[in-house]
Amino acid sequence: xxxxxxxxxxxxxxxxxxxxxxxxxxxxxxxxxxxxxxxxxxxxxxxxxxxxxxxxxxxxxxxxxxxxxxxxxxxxxxxxxxxxxxxxxxxxxxxxxxxxxxxxxxxxxxxxxxxxxxxxxxxxxxxxxxxxxxxxxxxxxxxxxxxxxxxxxxxxxxxxxxxxxxxxxxxxxxxxxxxxxxxxxxxxxxxxxxxxxxxxxxxxxxxxxxxxxxxxxxxxxxxxxxxxxxxxxxxxxxxxxxxxxxxxxxxxxxxxxxxxxxxxxxxxxxxxxxxxxxxxxxxxxxxxxxxxxxxxxxxxxxxxxxxxxxxxxxxxxxxxxxxxxxxxxxxxxxxxxxxxxxxxxxxxxxxxxxxxxxxxxxxxxxxxxxxxxxxxxxxxxxxxxxxxxxxxxxxxxxxxxxxxxxxxxxxxxxxxxxxxxxxxxxxxxxxxxxxxxxxxxxxxxxxxxxxxxxxxxxxxxxxxxxxxxxxxxxxxxxxxxxxxxxxxxxxxxxxxx
Numbered sequence: 001x002x003x004x005x006x007x008x009x010x011x012x013x014x015x016x017x018x019x020x021x022x023x024x025x026x027x028x029x030x031x032x033x034x035x036x037x038x039x040x041x042x043x044x045x046x047x048x049x050x051x052x053x054x055x056x057x058x059x060x061x062x063x064x065x066x067x068x069x070x071x072x073x074x075x076x077x078x079x080x081x082x083x084x085x086x087x088x089x090x091x092x093x094x095x096x097x098x099x100x101x102x103x104x105x106x107x108x109x110x111x112x113x114x115x116x117x118x119x120x121x122x123x124x125x126x127x128x129x130x131x132x133x134x135x136x137x138x139x140x141x142x143x144x145x146x147x148x149x150x151x152x153x154x155x156x157x158x159x160x161x162x163x164x165x166x167x168x169x170x171x172x173x174x175x176x177x178x179x180x181x182x183x184x185x186x187x188x189x190x191x192x193x194x195x196x197x198x199x200x201x202x203x204x205x206x207x208x209x210x211x212x213x214x215x216x217x218x219x220x221x222x223x224x225x226x227x228x229x230x231x232x233x234x235x236x237x238x239x240x241x242x243x244x245x246x247x248x249x250x251x252x253x254x255x256x257x258x259x260x261x262x263x264x265x266x267x268x269x270x271x272x273x274x275x276x277x278x279x280x281x282x283x284x285x286x287x288x289x290x291x292x293x294x295x296x297x298x299x300x301x302x303x304x305x306x307x308x309x310x311x312x313x314x315x316x317x318x319x320x321x322x323x324x325x326x327x328x329x330x331x332x333x334x335x336x337x338x339x340x341x342x343x344x345x346x347x348x349x350x351x352x353x354x355x356x357x358x359x360x361x362x363x364x365x366x367x368x369x370x371x372x373x374x375x376x377x378x379x380x381x382x383x384x385x386x387x388x389x390x391x392x393x394x395x396x397x398x399x400x401x402x403x404x405x406x407x408x409x410x411x412x413x414x415x416x417x418x419x420x421x422x423x424x425x426x427x428x429x430x431x432x433x434x435x436x437x438x439x440x441x442x443x444x445x446x447x448x449x450x451x452x453x454x455x456x457x458x459x460x461x462x463x464x465x466x467x468x469x470x471x472x473x474x475x476x477x478x479x480x481x482x483x484x485x486x487x488x489x490x491x492x493x494x495x496x497x
Contacts, residue, residue, distance in 0.1 A: 002059045004043065004046060004047065004050070004057070005047075005057050005058075005059050005072050005074055005125070006059070006072060007040075007043040008040065008043055008044065008047070008082045008085075008086075008121035008122075008124070008125060009118060009121060009122055009125075011036055011039045011040045011043055012036060012040055012089075012114040012115070012117040012118045012121065013114075013118050014036070015032060015033060015035070015036025015037075015039075015040075015114040016111050016114040016115050016118065018032045018036070019032050019033050019036075019110045019111040019114065020111050023107055023111075026106060026107060029106070029107065029110050029111075030093075030097065030106075030110065032110075033093050033110040033111075033113070033114065034090070034093055034094070036114055037086060037089045037090035037093050037114075037117075038090060040082075040085070040086040040089060040090075040117065040121070041083065041086030041087055041089075041090055042086075043082070043086070044079070044080075044082040044083030044084070044085065044086040044087075045083050045086075047074050047078075047079035047082055047083065048076075048079045048080055048083050048473075050074075050079070051074060051075060051076045051078075051079035051080070052076070052473060052476075054476075056073065056074070056075045056480070056486055056487060056489075056490035057073070057074040057075075057490070058071065058072065058073045058074070058127065058490040058491050058493070059071075059072050060072075070126075070128060070131055071126070071127030071128050071131075071188055071189070071190070071491055072125050072126060072127060073125060073126075073127035073189075073190075073487065073490060073491060074125050075477070075480050075486075075487060075490075076326075076473065076476055076477035076480055077254070077257070077258075077326060077477045077480070077481065078124045078125050078254075080326070080329075080330060080473065080477070081124045081250070081254060081329070082121050082124055082125065084329075084330060084333045084334065085117060085120050085121055085124070085247060086117075087334070087459075088243065088246040088247060088333055088334070088337045089113065089114075089117050089243070091337065091338075091341070091452040091455065091456055092113065092239050092242060092243045092337070092452075093110070093113065093239075094448050094449075094451060094452040095238075095239050095242065095341050095344075095448065095449045095452040095453070096109060096239040097448035097449075098445050098446050098447065098448040098449035098450075105149055105237070108145070108149060109146070109149060109237075109239070109240075112142050112145050112146050112149070113142075113146070113243065115138070115141070115142040116139050116142035116143055116146060116243070116247075118135075118138055118139075118142075119135045119136065119137070119138030119139025119140070119141075119142060120135075120139050120247055120248075120251055122134070122135030122138060122139075123135040123136060123139065123251050123254065123255065124251075124254060127188065127189050127190060127491055128187055128188055128189060129177050129180060129187040129188075129189060129192070129212075130177055130181075130187045132255065133170075133173055133174055133177055136170065136173065136219070136251070137170065139248070139251065140166055140170065143162075143244065143248060144159065144162070144163055146236065146237075146240045146243075146244075147159045147162055147232060147235075147236050147240065147244075149236070149237055149240060154235050155235045155236065157235070158231055158232035158233075158234075158235035158236070159232065159235075161227075161228050161231040161232050162228055162231070162232035164228075165218060165225070165227075165228040166218070166219065166228065168218065169215040169216075169218035169219050170215070172211055172212075172214060172215035172218075173211075173212060173215040173216075175211060176208045176209070176211035176212035176215065177208075177212070179204055179205075179207065179208035179211065180192070180205055180208040180209070180212070182204070183201060183202050183204040183205040183208060184201055184205055188491070189258070189259075189262055189487075189491075190262075190487060190488040190490075190491035190492065191488075191491075192262070192263060193262040193263060193484050193487070193488055194488050196262075196263045196264070209259065209263055209264065212259060213256060213259060213260070213270075216252050216255045216256045216259070217252070217256070217277070218252075219248075219249070219251065219252030219255070220249050220250075220252030220253045220255075220256060220307055220311070221249050221252070221281075221303065221304050221307055222277055222278075222281050222307060222308070222311060223277055223280040223281040223284050223285075223304075223308075224280075226281070226284075226285065226304045229249065229300055229303060229304060230288065230292075230297060230300040230301050230304070233245060233296065233300045233303070234294060234296035234297045234299075234300050234353075238340065238341070238343070238344030238347075239341075239344075241296060241340050241344075242337045242338075242340035242341045242344070243337065245299065245300070245303055245336045245337055245339075245340045246333045246334070246336055246337030246340075247333065247337075249303060249307055250310075250329055250332075250333055253307060253310045253311065253329065254329075256311065256314060257310075257314050257322075257325065257481065260274075260314055261314075261322075261481040261482070261484060262484050262487070265317070265482070265484065271314075271315050271316070271317050272315075274311055274314060274315035275312070275315035275316070275403065275406060277308075277311065277315075278308045278309070278311040278312040278314075278315050278406070279308070279312070279405065279406055279409045280308075281304060281305065281307060281308030281311065282305050282306075282308030282309060282312070282409055282410060282413040283305075283308075283409055283412070283413060284304070284305075285301050285302065285303075285304030285305025285306070285307075285308060285413075286301070286302065286305040286413045286416040286417055286420065287416065288301040288304065288305075289301035289302050289305065289416075289417075289420045290416060290419065290420055290423075293354060293355050293356065294353050294354050294355065295343040295346065295347065295353045295355065295358075295424060295428065296340065296343050296353055298420055298423070298424065299336070299339050299340055299343060302336070302339075302379065302417065302420065303336060305413060305417065306328075306332050306336065306379070308413070309324075309325075309328050309332075309390070309391065309394055309410065309413075310325045310328050310329060310332070311325075312324075312325070312394055312398070312406055312410065313325025313326075313328065313393075313394055313397065315406075316394075316397050316398060316401050316403060316406070318397055318400065318401060319475070319478045319479055319482050320393060320396065320397040320400065320475075320478070321393075321394065321397035321398075321401070321478075322477075322478035322481050322482060323393055323471070323474040323475040323477070323478035324390060324391075324392075324393030324394035324396075324397055324474075325394070325478075326473075326474040326477045326478060326481075327389060327390045327393055327470060327471060327474040328390040328391075328393075328394065330386075330390075330463070330470065330474070331378065331386040331387055331389075331390045331460070331463060332379075332387075332390070334375075334386070334456050334459050334460055334463075335375040335378050335379050335386065335387065335456075335460055336375075336379070337456065338371075338375045338453055338456040338457060338460070339372075339375050339376065339379065341449065341452060341453050341456070342368065342371055342372045342375070342453055344449070345368060345446060345449055345450075345453065346358065346361055346368065346372070346428050348441060348446070349361060349364065349365060349368070349441055350428065350433060350441065351435075351441050355423070355424065355427035355428060356427070356434070357434060357435075358427055358428040358433070359427065359428065359429075359430075359431045359432050359433040359434060360431075360432050360433035361428050361429045362429040362430055363432075367450070368429075369425075369429050371450075371453050371454065371457050372424075372425070372429070373425075374457040374460055374461060375456070375457060375460055376421035376424070376425070377418075377421070378460050378464065379417055379421065380414055380415075380417040380418035380421055381414040381417070382418070383464070384464045384465055384467075385460055385461065385463075385464040386460050386461075386463035386464045386467070386470075387464075388464065389463075389464065389467040389470075389471065391410060391414060393471070393474075394410060395407050395410050395411065398410065
C-alpha cells in the first residue's frame with residue numbers, strides 16, 4: 001500500500017530521469033513520456049478506487065514519526081486530484097505530438113512536464129506544511145521553464161510577471177511556515193489540526209495561517225491578486241498554456257481548501273471574507289473576459305472567474321457547498337484544459353488567435369465546432385453537461401444558507417460566461433475568414449490533437465450524463481473535509497503522535 005501512496009511521486013520522477021537520459025532519441029523520449037503519463041493516470045485511478053472504499057491512506061517516509069518525518073496522505077479529494085492530473089498530463093503530451101515541429105523544444109518539453117507533474121502530485125498528497133512549500137517550489141521551477149519554452153520577447157515578458165508575483169507568494173508562504181513552526185513546534189497538518197481544534201495554539205499561529213492563505217490566494221488567482229494569470233498564460237506554447245490552465249491555479253485552490261478545513265473549519269470571519277472574495281473573483285473575471293479580443297486571453301480571464309466558484313463552496317463551508325467545490329474542481333480541470341487545446345487548434349487553422357482575424361471554422365471544420373461547443377456550454381453551466389451539476393450544487397448551497405447575493409452572482413456570471421463563449425463562436429466559427437481561402441492554414445498533422453480534445457470532450461459529456469456517481473464521490477469527499485478527525489487519525493496510525 002505504501003508503494004501506491006508514493007507512486008504519484010515516483011512515476012513522474014522516474015519518467016523525468018528517463019526522458020533526460022534519452023534526450024538524443026526523440027522518438028524514445030515521446031514513448032517514455034507517454035508511458036509515464038499512462039502509469040500516473042493508472043496510479044491515480046487506483047488511488048480513487050481505494051479512497052472510494054472510505055479509506056484514508058497515510059504513510060511516514062522512512063518510518064520517521066511526525067513531526068520529524070515526511071507525511072503523505074491520500075483521501076478522496078487528493079486521490080481524485082492525482083487522477084485528473086494524470087489524465088490532463090497525458091492529454092497534454094498527446095496534443096503536443098501534433099505541435100512538435102521544433103525538435104529542441106520537444107526535447108525539453110517532455111522532461112519539464114513530468115517535473116511539473118511531480119510538484120503538482122506532491123502538493124496534493126503531502127501531509128506537511130513545509131513539504132507543501134517544497135512541492136510548490138518544484139512545480140514553480142518546472143512552470144517557469146515551460147512558460148518561456150521556445151523563447152521570444154512576448155513569452156519572456158509574460159514569464160517575468162508570472163515569476164515576480166509567484167515569488168512574492170512563495171516568500172509569504174515560507175514566512176508563514178516559519179511563523180507556524182515557531183508558534184507550534186510542528187508543521188504536520190494533522191497534528192496542527194488537532195492543536196487548532198483544541199485551542200492550544202497562540203495568536204501568532206492564526207496570523208501565520210492568514211499569511212499562508214493570502215499566499216495561496218495569489219497562487220489561485222483570486223481577486224484582487226489575479227493579474228499575473230491573464231498576463232502570462234496566453235503567451236505560452238499551446239500545450240503548456242492548456243496544462244497550466246487545467247492544473248496550476250487548482251493547486252492553490254486545493255491548498256486553500258485543505259488548510260481552511262483542517263485549521264479553521266468553524267472560522268466564521270474567514271469564511272465571510274472568502275465569500276466576498278469569491279463573488280468578486282467570479283464577477284471581475286468574467287467581465288475581464290468580456291473585454292478581451294484574443295481567444296486565450298478570454299479563456300485566461302475565465303480561469304479567474306471559475307476559481308471564484310470553487311472558493312464559493314469553501315466559503316459557504318456546508319457539506320453540500322464543499323461537495324460542489326470538489327465537483328467543480330473535477331469538471332473545470334478537464335473543461336478548461338480542453339478549451340485551451342481547442343483554441344490552439346483554431347489558431348493553427350486560421351493563422352491567428354485574434355478574433356478579428358479568425359473565421360470560417362464552422363464551414364471548414366464542423367467537427368471542431370462540435371468539440372468547442374461541448375466544453376464551452378459546460379463552462380457556462382448548460383445542462384446536462386458537467387458544469388451544470390457543479391453550479392447547481394453551489395447555487396443550491398448558497399440558497400440553503402441564505403447567501404442570496406452569492407447565488408445571484410453565480411447565476412449572472414454563468415450568463416456572462418455564455419456570452420463570452422458566444423463571442424468566440426460567432427467570430428471564430430460562424431463569420432467568414434476575413435482573408436478568405438488565403439487565410440486558411442493546413443490541418444496536416446493535427447490528428448493527435450484531435451484525439452486528445454475528443455477524449456476530454458467525451459469526459460465532459462460522461463460526467464454530465466452520469467453525474468450521480470461523481471456527485472456521490474464529491475459528497476463523500478466533502479464529508480471527509482467537514483470532519484477532519486478521520487484525516488488526523490489516519491496520520492496518527494501511520495506514525496504520528
